Amino acid sequence: MDFSIPRHVEAIAHRVRQFVDDEVLPVETELLRTNTDLNADILQELRAKARAAKLWAPTMPKAWGGMGLNIQEIVPVFEAAGRSMLGPLAIHCAAPDEGNMHLLHNWADEAQTERYLVPLANGDTFSAFSMTEPPPGAGSDPRMIQTRADRDGGDWVINGHKWLTTNGEIADFFIIMAVTDPAVHPYQGCTQFLAPRETPGIKILRDVPVMGTKDFGGHVEILYEDVRLPDSAILGEAGQGFMLAQSRLGPARLTHCMRWTGIAQRALEIATDYAAEREAFGGALTSHQSIQWMLADSEMELKMGRLLIQEAAWLLAQGEQARVETSIAKVQVSEIVSRVLDRCVQICGGRGISRDLPLSGWYEKARAFRIYDGASEVHRMVVARDVIKRYGAENQG
Numbered sequence: 001m002d003f004s005i006p007r008h009v010e011a012i013a014h015r016v017r018q019f020v021d022d023e024v025l026p027v028e029t030e031l032l033r034t035n036t037d038l039n040a041d042i043l044q045e046l047r048a049k050a051r052a053a054k055l056w057a058p059t060m061p062k063a064w065g066g067m068g069l070n071i072q073e074i075v076p077v078f079e080a081a082g083r084s085m086l087g088p089l090a091i092h093c094a095a096p097d098e099g100n101m102h103l104l105h106n107w108a109d110e111a112q113t114e115r116y117l118v119p120l121a122n123g124d125t126f127s128a129f130s131m132t133e134p135p136p137g138a139g140s141d142p143r144m145i146q147t148r149a150d151r152d153g154g155d156w157v158i159n160g161h162k163w164l165t166t167n168g169e170i171a172d173f174f175i176i177m178a179v180t181d182p183a184v185h186p187y188q189g190c191t192q193f194l195a196p197r198e199t200p201g202i203k204i205l206r207d208v209p210v211m212g213t214k215d216f217g218g219h220v221e222i223l224y225e226d227v228r229l230p231d232s233a234i235l236g237e238a239g240q241g242f243m244l245a246q247s248r249l250g251p252a253r254l255t256h257c258m259r260w261t262g263i264a265q266r267a268l269e270i271a272t273d274y275a276a277e278r279e280a281f282g283g284a285l286t287s288h289q290s291i292q293w294m295l296a297d298s299e300m301e302l303k304m305g306r307l308l309i310q311e312a313a314w315l316l317a318q319g320e321q322a323r324v325e326t327s328i329a330k331v332q333v334s335e336i337v338s339r340v341l342d343r344c345v346q347i348c349g350g351r352g353i354s355r356d357l358p359l360s361g362w363y364e365k366a367r368a369f370r371i372y373d374g375a376s377e378v379h380r381m382v383v384a385r386d387v388i389k390r391y392g393a394e395n396q397g
């Protein structure tokens with residue numbers, strides 16, 4: 001395995017970090033100070049600066065104004081952007097648009113590329129991926145999907161109930177997962193459809209309030225009622241929905257890990273800084289062993305997390321599916337990030353809980369990371385299945 005970072009990628013990561021420090025952190029500080037949510041005007045201003053600095057859409061082709069980086073090359077770049085929640089939004093590598101761009105880049109036909117991907121890559125539109133349903137529909141077990149797309153004349157008519165569709169408040173189009181052939185297993189009987197927001201029958205019921213401060217774009221609950229779409233709305237082919245979902249979610253899980261490592265790294269720096277300045281019981285907090293151990297454990301765990309991300313990214317770059325390695329990285333990094341943020345809040349005491357620092361907001365937001373894109377238990381199940389297959393009784397001796 002080769003985890004070395006090419007010099008040109010190192011230079012890009014350095015420039016992204018500088019951009020986040022110079023342009024993004026002052027905005028983050030001001031939003032925190034005034035207890036204000038990010039809005040479209042502030043985001044567009046940041047994006048204009050990112051484009052001017054030629055730090056735009058790391059995964060998109062250079063011909064479209066992107067940086068043309070592959071999955072392995074983006075590891076340090078996404079971490080640098082992820083040092084602030086606003087960084088990935090500014091340079092256009094935030095979820096879910098980044099995962100949707102990857103999906104469309106691989107599967108959209110020419111007309112879909114022109115209509116949906118080019119404007120999205122350019123930052124002119126937003127997108128949403130609509131798969132999860134409230135009980136009794138698809139959640140951890142996506143095979144329980146209930147949303148149906150039925151043939152009517154030459155069209156498809158979609159009916160279903162989804163929720164937690166991120167970006168649903170602002171998305172210009174939705175990628176909707178629906179059953180098109182109930183007679184076969186869902187893995188062969190589901191299809192992804194591209195639906196412009198203005199399509200009749202797309203009813204946004206509400207933005208689901210979630211833990212932590214409000215996310216730009218929200219996580220909405222939607223009714224799809226007689227949403228009529230032509231064949232040309234199908235992404236890939238009918239019946240390929242799950243295959244496409246897997247091709248999107250594998251890398252998307254890793255990119256979440258990359259961005260969150262940036263947040264945890266910055267949290268460690270903030271906590272170390274506080275501990276070095278703050279005195280208690282006759283010396284700086286850094287002189288107390290229990291604080292040192294929290295710092296050391298965080299540093300060690302972040303290093304392990306990075307190596308797991310790099311291993312899975314390297315495998316994906318070789319054309320492997322890296323299903324198990326991606327699950328291992330997702331479980332470990334999401335849990336490491338939670339532990340690091342918990343320790344950093346503890347080290348900073350009352351200031352850690354206050355909104356004067358970004359730590360408490362990150363701590364709240366990080367909780368969802370152990371649930372979205374597959375709960376830890378589900379990824380452990382994937383790993384366990386592989387263990388049992390490889391070491392189980394029938395494979396012995």
Ligand SMILES: Cc1cc2nc3c(=O)[nH]c(=O)nc-3n(C[C@H](O)[C@H](O)[C@H](O)COP(=O)(O)OP(=O)(O)OC[C@H]3O[C@@H](n4cnc5c(N)ncnc54)[C@H](O)[C@@H]3O)c2cc1C
Nearest residue numbers: 129130131132139140164165166368371372373374375377
């Ligand atoms: C902030 C946020 C953003 C999201 N954005 C999107 C989006 O853009 N698009 C989208 O389609 N979805 C999105 N989701 C949905 C997310 O992917 C689901 O919440 C997730 O897949 C889990 O499904 P569920 O909530 O239905 O949990 P359930 O399926 O009800 O599971 C509940 C819990 O049961 C446990 N569990 C499940 N399976 C097992 C098992 N095999 N063994 C042991 N325990 C198990 C886990 O602890 C799990 O957390 C988002 C969720 C959140 C929180």
